[in-house]
Amino acid sequence: MLLVLLLAAGLWGVGYVAGISRSARMVSVGVLLTGVILAQLVLPNGNPLREATGGSAAMWLILAGCVGLALGYGKILKALRSRATSASEQDPQVRSDRFSETELDRYARHIVLRELGGPGQKKMKQARVLVIGAGGLGAPALQYLAAAGVGTLGVIDDDVVENANLQRQVIHRDADIGMPKVFSAQQAMVAQNPNVTVLPYNRRLTVEIAADLFADFDLILDGTDNFDTRYLANKTAVELGKPLISGALSQWEGQLSVFDPVTSGPCYQCVFPEAPAAGLAPSCAEAGVIGPLPGVVGSMMAVEAIKVITGAGAALRGEMLIYDALYGESRKITLSKRTDCPICGQVGT
Secondary structure, X not given: OHHHHHHHHHHHHHHHHOOOOHHHHHHHHHHHHHHHHHHHHHOOOOOHHHHHOOOOHHHHHHHHHHHHHHHHHXXXXXXXXXXXXXXXHHOOOOOOOOOXXXXXXXXXXXXXXXXXXXXXXXXXXXXXXXXXOOOOOHHHHHHHHHHHOOOEEEEEOOOEOOHHHHHOOOOOOHHHOOOEHHHHHHHHHHHHOOOOEEEEEOOOOOHHHHHHHHHXXXXXXXOOXXXXXXXXXXXXXXXXXXXXXXXXXXXOXXXXXXXXXXXXXXXXXXXXXXXXXXXXXXXXXXXXXXXXXHHHHHHHHHHHHHHHXXXXXXXXXXXXXXXXXXXXXXXXXXXXXXXXXXXXXXXXX
C-alpha cells in the first residue's frame, strides 16, 4: 500500500513541477487508484502484484469513498459560494434587506408585535423618511425613528445648537453648542443605531429645493415652528403624493395629525387656510414651552410614522390629536377636507 501512495505522490509532484493542471493531476492519480482496485478484484489471492498493492480491495474502496466524499463536499461549497456571489452582484440590495443577528436582537420587541412582525420591520428598514427641523419636535422623532430601525433618515435644518435649546431638544448635548443641528443629530442617531443611514441637509427648506428633496423620500415629518415652511411642506407633499405628519407646540399643549389627501382626509391648508396674524401664534421662544412636551408630541409623530410605513393600526388621517400636558388630558377632533382648498381641492376627487 505504501508503494502505491508513494507512486501517487510522485505523479502529483511531477505534474506540479511540469505545470500540469490540478484537474489533470487528479485524473492521473484517479487512474492509478482505479488500476489498483481492479488488480485487487481481478487477480487471484497470492498474486505478487496484488500483495504489493495491499492484498485487499477493501481498504482502497474505503479510501476512494472518503476521497470522493471530500471532493463532492468541496464542489457543493464552491457552488453555494458562486450562487451567493452571483446574487449579490445582480442585486446589491440583497445584503441590506437582510437583518444581522444584532438587528434581530435589537428589534425583537417589534418583531413579536402582531401588528408589525418581521414584514413590518423590513418595511421600516426599507423606508426613507425626511424630518424637517432638528429642534423640539424633530429631536425625539429622529431619535425614535433611528432606534426603531427606519433605514434612511433625512434631516433638514439651517440652525445651530444653542444653549437655550438643550432644555427640550434632547438629541443635542452641551458639547454640541455652535454645531449645525443636522450634524449634531446625525452623530446622536448613528451612535444610537449604526445600522441606519442619516442624510443631513444643513440648509433651510426653500421652494427651489423642496420638490427634488421630497421626491427622494417616502414620508415627510414637519417639526418646524413657522407657517411659511409648514405651507411649503404641505404644498410640496400634496403635489408629490407624499404623506405629511405635522406637529405643533405651545406652552403646555401640543397637537399632531397625518395629512394625506391622496389616501383620505384634508391637507394642512384645509385646516389652517391662512397664517394667523402676528402675535396670535407666538413661538416657543416668545410664549415658552414645558421641556418634556416636545418629547411627548415628537414621539407621537414617530409612532404615526411607523404606522404609516407599516400599515399598522389607524393613522391620524382626517383627525387631530391634541394633548394638554398641564391637565394630563388628550382629545381628538375630526378634520374635514375643503373642496375649495387651493392645494388639495381636486386631489382624490
